[in-house]
Amino acid sequence: xxxxxxxxxxxxxxxxxxxxxxxxxxxxxxxxxxxxxxxxxxxxxxxxxxxxxxxxxxxxxxxxxxxxxxxxxxxx
Numbered sequence: 001x002x003x004x005x006x007x008x009x010x011x012x013x014x015x016x017x018x019x020x021x022x023x024x025x026x027x028x029x030x031x032x033x034x035x036x037x038x039x040x041x042x043x044x045x046x047x048x049x050x051x052x053x054x055x056x057x058x059x060x061x062x063x064x065x066x067x068x069x070x071x072x073x074x075x076x
Contacts, residue, residue, distance in 0.1 A: 015056035018065055022053060025065045039066055 018025050024042065027035030042050055043066060049055040054065030063069055 015053060015060050018050070018053040018057040019069075022065075025050070025054060025057075028066060029068050036066075 020026065024035050024038050028039040039050075042054075043064075046054070048064055049058040050065040058064050061069055
């Protein structure tokens with residue numbers, strides 16, 4: 001786990017929009033069915049990493065926008 005913490009520390013500021021403020025992605029990860037349906041359409045249009053904010057989240061955390069961050073993440 002320490003290795004992943006080191007990896008995140010070296011990537012600069014975390015991309016917070018997709019994680020905390022995007023109504024669609026945040027709602028989909030929390031289980032909202034409408035948000036999940038919209039997110040699935042978005043992922044089909046933009047690819048598996050999603051929009052520019054989802055792609056930034058994927059690069060930073062290594063987790064696509066439709067997946068929750070694993071365990072005790074640094075999404076504070």
